[in-house]
Amino acid sequence: xxxxxxxxxxxxxxxxxxxxxxxxxxxxxxxxxxxxxxxxxxxxxxxxxxxxxxxxxxxxxxxxxxxxxxxxxxxxxxxxxxxxxxxxxxxxxxxxxxxxxxxxxxxxxxxxxxxxxxxxxxxxxxxxxx
Amino acid sequence: xxxxxxxxxxxxxxxxxxxxxxxxxxxxxxxxxxxxxxxxxxxxxxxxxxxxxxxxxxxxxxxxxxxxxxxxxxxxxxxxxxxxxxxxxxxxxxxxxxxxxxxxxxxxxxxxxxxxxxxxxxxxxxxxxx
Numbered sequence: 001x002x003x004x005x006x007x008x009x010x011x012x013x014x015x016x017x018x019x020x021x022x023x024x025x026x027x028x029x030x031x032x033x034x035x036x037x038x039x040x041x042x043x044x045x046x047x048x049x050x051x052x053x054x055x056x057x058x059x060x061x062x063x064x065x066x067x068x069x070x071x072x073x074x075x076x077x078x079x080x081x082x083x084x085x086x087x088x089x090x091x092x093x094x095x096x097x098x099x100x101x102x103x104x105x106x107x108x109x110x111x112x113x114x115x116x117x118x119x120x121x122x123x124x125x126x127x128x129x130x
Numbered sequence: 131x132x133x134x135x136x137x138x139x140x141x142x143x144x145x146x147x148x149x150x151x152x153x154x155x156x157x158x159x160x161x162x163x164x165x166x167x168x169x170x171x172x173x174x175x176x177x178x179x180x181x182x183x184x185x186x187x188x189x190x191x192x193x194x195x196x197x198x199x200x201x202x203x204x205x206x207x208x209x210x211x212x213x214x215x216x217x218x219x220x221x222x223x224x225x226x227x228x229x230x231x232x233x234x235x236x237x238x239x240x241x242x243x244x245x246x247x248x249x250x251x252x253x254x255x256x257x258x259x260x
Contacts, residue, residue: 005241028157032148032150032208076233076234076235078233079225079234080232096209099209102208102210103206104209106204106206107204111133111135112135113135
């Protein structure tokens with residue numbers, strides 16, 4: 001993508017905008033992260049989802065360690081220009097736990113979270129032993 | 131739902147957590163909003179998505195004006211306990227523009243946003259004439 005309407009976006013007081021990532025093939029919502037101006041431009045230019053890590057205050061190129069990149073297929077914006085929906089092709093499981101999606105737990109009537117999706121890849125295979 | 135594991139969640143410095151809403155039937159991502167502790171409990175107890183309006187600093191029961199409620203079917207949490215994915219049954223178009231989803235515009239190579247989804251309902255029918 002050679003040009004991107006970044007000047008139309010409304011970043012928050014911390015210079016961030018939330019970005020949802022959805023699997024372009026099966027529509028699974030994979031994760032949510034925050035981008036700043038530069039990580040969004042990097043996402044656009046490199047075609048791989050790159051967040052801004054709020055805890056580490058640095059670029060967070062998703063997949064940099066694990067190889068599980070999110071390849072950008074479409075970038076959409078909401079009606080208020082303050083959040084993004086990125087349709088992406090995931091190379092492998094998105095979650096660091098080895099699940100397809102980070103949203104693998106569902107609230108139950110019992111008041112607990114239950115895992116409702118399988119681990120696809122052993123996390124040690126993604127990140128090495130700790 | 132009589133019980134909900136709200137104490138496990140990590141709200142941000144402003145007491146908020148982002149919540150993605152996805153259509154439980156066709157998997158369309160409809161919108162993203164923020165919830166505080168009380169709006170999340172209201173969402174759980176009433177079964178209708180209720181955000182916290184950051185601009186107005188009050189409850190924002192989605193559909194209160196238009197009737198286009200989002201009926202909660204499942205609440206999921208991410209691996210870091212700091213964002214939610216709510217699967218919901220939408221009564222009608224979610225966006226105030228009359229589109230099914232708030233994410234109805236896509237970035238084009240030309241550097242502009244293009245509408246890629248139709249208006250389903252005239253906004254005047256949802257909110258009355260301005």
